[in-house]
Amino acid sequence: MSAVEYRSILKYRLMILIFPNDETCPVCRKACLDKYGEHALHCRELPGFKYRHDFVRDALMDILRRAGISAKKETPVNFLTDPSEGRSTLHPADVLVFGWEGGKHACVDLTGVSP
Template sequence: MSAVEYRAILRYRLMIPLFPVDEPCPVCRKACLDSFGEHAIHCKELPGFKYRHDWVRDVLCDVLKRAGISAKKEAPVNFLTDPLEGRSTLCPADILVFGWEGGKHACVDLTGVSPLVGLKDKGFVVGQAVLKAEASKVAKHDKACRENQHVFVPFAFDTFGGLAPDAVRLLNRVQKVVNSNSSSLKVSNFVFSRIGFSIQKGVAAQLVARLPAIAL
């Protein structure tokens, strides 16, 4: 991570303004490009929107392979469905982990959200956004996976590095595999450290790409 990226992610995490003033997003023109950078890393119409998702996916796949777990990213499965459309979306699994549970392959689906969703609401609860994202993914894909003899594993994370329960369970299991293959204390937190860093690296890169030159 470069010095510029480090400063950007530090300011984002401490909620120190990154942009000079609130102004309309120049791309989608539907929301405010807020001074704290929230819209800048969540606008689906901004170039590079999937960068953070794809970066974390690539790192997770690398972690699995380093642990000796057979996995493939962007694996075609042809049965993931959209309940609203009632048909296959022909969407590949972000990561397909072979023989993950009871001999069944696991479709791992990554999704990143802002931890500040609902902050202005009276009922705001810390960590609620990532839990809702996990539940939404389960409702969308779990049934189709089970019907096709696969396991569905949602991997929801927020831009502050928070992880949903299913993501934590997956990483804990991978960490146990890593620990069983090495007695070095240096790898005791290898899995969570790499994923946590990849999330922050992805967010930082998106912020820096949109910061005005004067802020760099």
């Protein structure tokens, strides 16, 4: 962790103002950077957000593999298709667990939630 990251996290935890005024986020341009930096720590457009998601997904895959449960990550789910395109209209499942309950498969979608 860099010194800048450490200071930012420390200020966040101690509720010390990080930004002088509420401003629009320069990364996503959609949300407001609040004075305490809540959005700055959880902006979906920052690389760390995707990294944390993938890290949790990979940890879940490792747990399933060690438990002997068959699973695959980033698997296309083809049960909802657009007839004109002939392909799935859904994003791939983060984790597809084979034979979860009664021989049926389970799609797991991981979602990062900002506090």
